[in-house]
Amino acid sequence: MEQVLEYIRGQKEAVIEWWLNEVDKEYPLFYNLDKLREHGKLYFDLVTAVHIPVKEHPLFQHLPEWCQILFLKKVPIVHVMHSSHLFRQSVFKALSDAPLDEGKLMKVLAILSERIDTYERQVTQYYTVHAHAQLEDQEQRLGEMHDDKLNLIGKMAASMAHEIRNPLTSIRGFIKLIRDRLPEESLALVENYIHIIETEFDLIQSQITGFLTFSKKPVEENFVLLNVREQIQSALVLINPLLINNNIELTVDLPHEMMFYVQKTPIQQVISNLLNNSIDALGSVSGERRIWITGAEDEHWITLKITNNGPKIPDGIQHKLFQPFVTGREHGTGLGLAICKKIMDNHQGDISFRSTDNETEFILQFKKKGYGSITF
Template sequence: MNEKMNEINRFFDMYQKEIIHNWIMRLEQNYPNQYDTATLQEQGERYIILISDIQIPIEEHPIFAEYKEWCDLLFNKGIPIDHILKSSLFFREAFLEKIAVIEVEVSQLAAIISTIITRIDAFQATIYTYFFDHTRGKMELQDKLIEDIHADKLNLIGKMASSMAHEIRNPLTSIKGFLVLIRKSLPLDSLGSIEKYLDIIDNEFRNIEMQVTGFLSFSRKPIADEQRILMPLHEVIEKTLLLVNPLLLNENIELSLRLQDDLQVEVQNLAIIQVFSNLLNNAIDALRETDIHHRKITVLTFADGAHIYIRFINTGPEIPADIQSTLFDPFVTGKSDGTGLGLAICKQIVERNNGTITFETNRKETTFTLRFPALAD
């Protein structure tokens, strides 16, 4: 042990200046004008003391005890972890360059190299752990702040939605009442000629009512707590199409249904119809920007055993890249007259029904995919 320690001390006494010089030179070549040479010189000298005092375990060395303060300084300055790791690599290279020229027995040389490299690795691992833990802590703090901001935003939306829904529901109730009175008051012979218009008004009324229910998804009103029921998936789609068929015809949009038989889902009926309706209306809006001869919406359902899938595919333009990552966030929209709440409401309803919603988009088509758990046999 003493002989090895003496050999290490003689080596560093002879080559310390050159090792530090070569280490600093590598750092400056890779990170020009980013570090102070005098500071690096001082750090290099103390580092050599740390790794060459092999009689003291590295974790017990007085210089090792300063590493937290040193790491704090680097971390707060925003020094990237790869700079730290490269610095260790450069020192290792500078050390090995010089030890290759000393004249000692091979076994003794191997022992020196092994001892010094082990101490370099131990210190590097400590620094890496420090940076990893602090970076993770910083990211967790940032995530918490983002979650708090998002929660505050949803809380505000909830209050707005509750107030807005209340104001809309009052006149809607009156409209519904008068619509019933009109149907009852008109003679049967005259009702037939305008009944189709009354049916359209009735469908649009129900559409608005579902939109109000969607707004309430952001509040804590009991109406948003509709019970989930088991129902055939094709029935949910058919009920939705009753609401959007007039628009499909008016906009000359081809509708293709590729529905797998016997699929059942346990969902909130009105809420999921609201989601389907919203996705179809969004598709119709997108297709208004395309050539009238290339307007197509496909509704596809299938199952893979564990899940049931519903896909709404339209041949409209690609969703703008700058909003794709936040498309389901409140107030994000690609429409000039959009509120940015539709897809946010859809996402919340789908997740409340134990499902997920995702999308894919390109220049040829856009697909929204809903996935719900398949029912156990």
């Protein structure tokens, strides 16, 4: 075996030059060939010093340092692995016509391949560990940026809500005065108009409540056990005129006894937002327009689904649909679904969706058990 090793070591220059040539063909002008030649010599010594276990070889101790240099220079792992494969091929090529005993040659080549495999495993492990760490760091920074954005939106929302609520309080007071001061016969003539004003007023109040979910202080409202069907009906009171005007068929299929533990006003805001979005989506449908609401429960979750047969949500925004200011509507603010997500997070629940060419469905999930131990 020593004779075979001596022959291989004598082919060092030929092996390295063939390897350099192949690397340069695969990745032209990507590497400094003079520096790569020096690295190749070290790698050759590591691979062929079979009398020293590869992990105990002095050069192997420098492997983490080499890997770090490659990683920081953003050398792709595929380059590293491919160049190592080319190095193995160069060794085989140099020995293809060697005047050596074939049996002994194969044994030596098997040993050399095992040492190359050990090197490749170590490099792959280093890249994997550090790539994961880098991804986690990036995710953390993105999370911090997202939190900063939400905090900014929160301050804007709180300020805007304060400015809007002052005149709204006056409006509500004057509506009450009108009801109290008008004679019954006159009130009867304008009752429908007053009712519409009150309905729209409640809708604005609901929107403000949603905006406040972005403020640092969540909406202060107790969690209560409510009937899901009754909560849906409360939300429908505000949008029934829109359903009628847009010729939309609404179906509600919910168990009468289904209950969930929620903050009433914010959850009504979620349901109203999703229903309004469905109505907007159906505006482009020329045929039958349908919205259907279904629910189910298991041991752990209450699941509520709001589905419409409108067009598909554009692929380009699906992955970021719940982020602030992302919208597929021409005049949308991009806050509605972000508000829904924030409210569901406050409830330790979840909101998701699926969208095809024929229908779009939003899924709300609420924790069913352990209400007493949940801190909101």
